[in-house]
Amino acid sequence: MKGNMNFNDTKLSALLRESRVSPSLLPRFQQNVWRRIENAEAPAKSKSWIDSLVALILRPKFAFATVAVLMLAGILIGTHEGSQIARQDAQTRYLAAVAPSSLR
């Protein structure tokens, strides 16, 4: 009984192998495969400087650091400039009090 079944399996396998249609390969298939492998292994094509700069800008750490530096610079310069303006205003105010403009 068991021997009969083995014989049938072998026969079935042979029939299945024969029935499977192996598709014909595209022309120059092998050559194309090797070319794609070579391209994948080749070093990445170098980007333009703008792309490199944009890639740097889009990095969160760089973006936050730049915003922080710009804000700090703006605050420092603005405060300094503001104190100069206030000093000038105070001088004008004193002069207006002690030296009328008709005398200057």
Place this chain on the structure above:
Amino acid sequence: MNRSLIILFSALVLATAVFAGSYFVSQRASVMCRTASADDLSWLREEFHLNDADMARVRQLHESYMPQCAEMCAKIAVKKSELQAALNDSTNVTAAAKTKLIELGELRAQCQAQMLQHFITVSQAMPPEQGRRYLAEMKRLTLGFHEEIEQSMSPAAGHEQQH
């Protein structure tokens, strides 16, 4: 490439806005903070590093000078209106107008002398080095203007060649 340029341009605009925004806000805040508590004499305290005792002396001198200054200003204003009236009456510079001009000049000179005397008195109420600096600065700010005009009108400046 195009997308990269757009990102780069947007980043530049954003950076400019961040810098400009923080600059203007802090500048305004700085001016407001410094002028909120300022009076006529704040400049003296800050510029000449005066302490409370110096400031008290200077304030006293300032307050005693102000009525004299106001009185002189009122006299000058009256004389100016008299001169204006004398000039309005005729198309020529009349003798009356000349007299008013001379009187106005004398009043201005008196006022300037009084002002200079006040500056000298104030400078003596300050620490010596600061007092010297104050007096030099006040002379430059109040008398320097006339010197600039006179220099620009001198022959060396080519004024006579224009006539």
